[in-house]
Each structure stands twice: as C-alpha cells, then as structure tokens.
Amino acid sequence: MYDTFTEIPLSERIQRLHDASPLLIGVFDEHDMLRYANPAFRRALGLRPDAFMTWQDLMRLNHKQKVGTRIDSPDFEAWLASARSRRGKLPYRGFEVDRTDGRWHFMTESLAPDGWMLCVAVDITDVRADERSLRADRDGAWKAARTDALTGVSNRMHILQLLDEQIAQLRSGGQPCGIALIDLDHFKSVNDRYGHYGGDLVLRDFAHVAASTLRRVDGFGRLGGEEFLAVLPGVDRAELAAVVNRLHEAVRRSTPLPDYPGFHYSFSAGAGMLEGGEDALTNIRRVDHALYEAKGSGRDRCVMLT
Numbered sequence: 001m002y003d004t005f006t007e008i009p010l011s012e013r014i015q016r017l018h019d020a021s022p023l024l025i026g027v028f029d030e031h032d033m034l035r036y037a038n039p040a041f042r043r044a045l046g047l048r049p050d051a052f053m054t055w056q057d058l059m060r061l062n063h064k065q066k067v068g069t070r071i072d073s074p075d076f077e078a079w080l081a082s083a084r085s086r087r088g089k090l091p092y093r094g095f096e097v098d099r100t101d102g103r104w105h106f107m108t109e110s111l112a113p114d115g116w117m118l119c120v121a122v123d124i125t126d127v128r129a130d131e132r133s134l135r136a137d138r139d140g141a142w143k144a145a146r147t148d149a150l151t152g153v154s155n156r157m158h159i160l161q162l163l164d165e166q167i168a169q170l171r172s173g174g175q176p177c178g179i180a181l182i183d184l185d186h187f188k189s190v191n192d193r194y195g196h197y198g199g200d201l202v203l204r205d206f207a208h209v210a211a212s213t214l215r216r217v218d219g220f221g222r223l224g225g226e227e228f229l230a231v232l233p234g235v236d237r238a239e240l241a242a243v244v245n246r247l248h249e250a251v252r253r254s255t256p257l258p259d260y261p262g263f264h265y266s267f268s269a270g271a272g273m274l275e276g277g278e279d280a281l282t283n284i285r286r287v288d289h290a291l292y293e294a295k296g297s298g299r300d301r302c303v304m305l306t
C-alpha cells in the first residue's frame with residue numbers, strides 16, 4: 001500500500017516513525033523471544049541493534065549490567081518468577097516501570113490470541129511525580145497480594161483467579177485448557193534430612209524450574225505447602241502430557257542443594273482438561289484424584305485423566 005502524496009510505502013513510513021519515536025516499541029513472540037524493537041526500546045534496555053533474546057534473558061542482562069529496568073530485589077530469580085507470573089496473562093495491561101537512570105515509563109502490553117505481544121512504553125518521568133511513591137506502594141501491595149513470598153510464583157489466590165478466568169473463557173466458547181496438580185514427593189523426609197531451609201531451597205528450585213519450562217501464557221502457582229497448580233491455556237491432552245513430561249525431565253536434572261550436589265527430588269502430578277461445566281475447586285478435585293493415583297502407584301509420575 002502506498003502513501004498517495006509521496007509514494008512512500010506505508011510500511012516504510014511506519015518504520016521511519018518507529019525509528020524516530022521516543023516511544024519504546026517492542027514485539028515478543030509466543031515464546032517471549034524479542035522479534036522487533038525500535039531504537040528507543042533498544043536504548044532504554046541497553047540492547048545492541050542486532051541483539052534478540054528472550055524477555056527473561058533481557059531482564060537478566062538488565063540486572064547484571066544495572067541498565068534499563070531497575071531490579072532492586074536481592075533475589076533476582078524470585079523477582080523474575082514473580083514478574084513472569086503476571087506477564088502476558090491478560091489481553092491488555094499497563095503498569096509503571098522504574099528505570100536505573102531515574103526515569104519512569106508507563107509500559108503497556110497488548111496480547112494477541114496467538115501469544116504474540118506488543119509492548120509500548122511512554123516516558124512519564126515528568127507526569128504526576130508527586131504521587132509516584134503512593135502509586136508504587138499501591139502496585140507493590142497489589143503484587144505482594146498475588147505472589148507466594150517463598151517462591152515468587154503466583155500464590156493460591158492468584159492461580160485460582162487465573163483458573164477462574166480460563167473457566168469463564170471456556171464457558172464463552174474459548175480455547176481448551178489443561179491443568180496439572182503437582183505435589184513434590186517425600187517432601188517430609190527432605191525437611192527431616194536437610195532441614196527446613198533445605199526444604200525451602202527445593203521449593204524455590206521447583207518454582208524456578210517450572211517457570212522456565214512453562215510458556216509465558218501459562219499460569220503457575222503454589223497452592224500451599226509442597227503443592228502447585230499449572231494452568232495451560234490452549235493445549236490439548238497430548239500437549240499437556242508432553243509439558244508435564246518436560247517438567248519431569250527438567251526436575252530430574254536439577255541439583256537444588258549446593259552442599260549436596262548428588263541430591264535430586266521428584267514430583268507426582270494429576271493432569272486433565274478443564275471442564276467448563278464445573279467450578280475451579282471441582283476441577284481441582286478431579287485432578288487431585290489422578291494425583292492420588294500417581295502417588296499410590298510409585299510417585300515420580302503423572303496420571304492423566306481420560
């Protein structure tokens with residue numbers, strides 16, 4: 001398509017506007033890999049013109065080089081897990097971002113049904129600065145209310161809320177959704193042998209491994225104790241089984257206790273497709289039966305509901 005006055009192709013005109021704009025414009029694919037970023041986006045996040053990476057690696061780079069997004073948390077992995085638990089879960093959201101150079105951005109995320117995401121941010125450093133600390137406190141409280149303090153993933157309330165949203169989607173004719181109820185095996189003996197602190201390290205490791213294995217659109221939260229729930233929109237039974245299988249393999253490779261490099265742990269899972277005709281707790285009860293069966297038949301396995 002051509003601009004009628006100047007004969008410049010519209011796509012090129014849009015490209016030039018992006019290149020010159022102080023707006024940060026970035027596009028991530030369904031695997032959260034950066035696929036497009038305009039120069040302002042690259043400058044703000046300290047990215048070279050030819051660099052493409054996942055959002056997680058981008059945040060790692062920002063944290064290491066102290067550029068771009070300000071990440072003050074002493075536990076970077078917990079910060080990452082917490083940020084991921086909210087990232088790309090809604091069709092649209094906007095939030096304020098604090099940068100290491102003292103500037104502030106209002107970042108928006110627009111999600112397409114296929115998982116691609118458009119991120120556009122505007123500099124708001126000079127706007128309503130007086131109320132910023134108030135807003136930051138409010139946002140901090142909002143996040144804390146949805147985050148599991150030990151592992152950084154969604155807490156019980158937040159993951160059940162994500163589950164409710166998927167049930168509502170299903171009821172309005174939306175995509176299918178898989179769920180997996182996961183329980184670490186023999187966790188009491190992990191605590192007995194390595195102490196409560198050792199047990200906590202294992203819980204954090206599992207949350208980290210799961211967050212790295214699942215997709216951005218997936219929900220993942222700790223229901224309590226050593227029990228977790230994964231919510232996987234858009235998968236069928238075979239894909240659901242493959243995801244849990246990948247998680248099993250990743251956990252088998254993991255060595256969460258630095259003082260005991262030979263220590264490994266496992267989990268059992270019950271998994272199935274979400275039923276739109278049932279509420280969240282009834283759905284969880286169904287996969288809980290499968291989890292019980294997985295425990296009873298030897299652990300370190302997943303039982304899929306038919």
Ligand SMILES: Nc1nc2c(ncn2[C@@H]2O[C@H](COP(=O)(O)OP(=O)(O)OP(=O)(O)O)[C@@H](O)[C@H]2O)c(=O)[nH]1
Pocket residue numbers: 150183184185186187188189191195196197198199200203224225226295299
């Ligand atoms: N370290 C630590 N332990 C916890 C936490 N929450 C719950 N636990 C412990 O997790 C253990 C769960 O034990 P059980 O429910 O008996 O199950 P299990 O030993 O994992 O055995 P199976 O589930 O049958 O494989 C208990 O010892 C709890 O004290 C926590 O936040 N940190």
